[in-house]
Amino acid sequence: MTLSRSLEQLFKRKSVKYGIPFLLLVVGGSFGLKHFASLRFEYRKVTLITPEIAKELGIELKKPGTLESEYEKIKDMDIDNWKQVRGPRPWEQNEQS
Template structure:
């Protein structure tokens, strides 16, 4: 008797027929994805070589140290040269003289 009333309710109600299974799929999927992604991160944990790890700790580079290296550089004579596009001849660009290139090729 109870089974018949549940079947009747499932046939009548679209929420029970489509909504509940969809919500179970969404919530269950999120838990499943969390478990699978955790397995991935657990498997990737790799120990670094102790020498390399020590070298990384000693070799700290800060923004201030890099600024000190380049602050006295003179950029007055600097010239911006556009690189070649894929369809352009790279020898004709980059500040090169096309006449000297033709004489070299001949």
């Protein structure tokens, strides 16, 4: 057998004919997707607002609360006695209006 005949038989196999292009598509696609996903984050038009810029614009930034400060807010509330109130459905609001 010659080399060209053995290669011809090799490329006639279904595993080579369909498997190699599939693997190339999956592996190549993952690299391509990684490239396009990184472009999304590299060229964003969104800029972060620093506290100095917020003061210039007149925006008041709230400081993040701690778990203890949130606990202090609800500590004195009576959470054991409550009544469940059903909110109106959209079709019920239209009938009342």
